[in-house]
Amino acid sequence: MGKGKAVGIGIIVIILLTCVSGYLFYVKTGGRGLTRAVWYYFWRDIPDKKYSWREFSDRGVEQGISGFYAFGSETSFSMWTLAGLKTFYHVAGTSIYQYEDICGALKRLRDNPNESGASGMRAEARVSGELAVWEGWIKPENLVTVVRLREGDGKNMIDKVWSYSGKYKVLNRLDEGVCD
Numbered sequence: 034m035g036k037g038k039a040v041g042i043g044i045i046v047i048i049l050l051t052c053v054s055g056y057l058f059y060v061k062t063g064g065r066g067l068t069r070a071v072w073y074y075f076w077r078d079i080p081d082k083k084y085s086w087r088e089f090s091d092r093g094v095e096q097g098i099s100g101f102y103a104f105g106s107e108t109s110f111s112m113w114t115l116a117g118l119k120t121f122y123h124v125a126g127t128s129i130y131q132y133e134d135i136c137g138a139l140k141r142l143r144d145n146p147n148e149s150g151a152s153g154m155r156a157e158a159r160v161s162g163e164l165a166v167w168e169g170w171i172k173p174e175n176l177v178t179v180v181r182l183r184e185g186d187g188k189n190m191i192d193k194v195w196s197y198s199g200k201y202k203v204l205n206r207l208d209e210g211v212c213d
Contacts, residue, residue: 063173066101066200067113091116097180102196105168112177121179121189123164128191130167132159136198136212156197167194174200 058064091098091114100112100119111120138156161167171177176197182190199211 061173062103062111062113062118063101064103064113066174066176069201070101070113094181094183097178097193099176099178102171102173102175102177104173105164107165110164110168112179119189121181121191121194124182124190124192126162127182128162128164128194130161130164130194130196132161132167132170132196132198133157134159134170134198135207139207139212167196170198171196172198176201 098114098119100114103111103113103118105111107123109120109122111118113119133156135156159170176199178195179189179191180193182192199207200213201211
């Protein structure tokens, strides 16, 4: 086998390994949520795209940033935003995490459609000061909004986090497949 053929095979192997590892990273980190945001908000013809773009870009310390949960550890979690995969760090005794189980409320409503009152439709909100507890509730591709403590220190320190169950195509709307 010639030197040129060996180099060509090596380049093909590197390209294939890069594609396979990129795909596995994308699937493992919930990259489908970011794909849905791009497809349903940025490529579709919606009346005013500046509002949909603003949801997933950094709006400053007070307003935070939204994205789709990817993965986490005991001290931090990462989520997909328009700026890519961003990591946010837990501050013991300060960080607060809220999770609303919208899919649980939808399931209760489907199981008991004649239930009187709005209690069957109300999403159960859970609050914790521990990142590990919150990560037990959330799944990859769930919508997350983070408000940070301060800017400019190089780390995104968490003040408050709001998260919702489901895999949203259109935000704030329960389409088919959101709770699959």
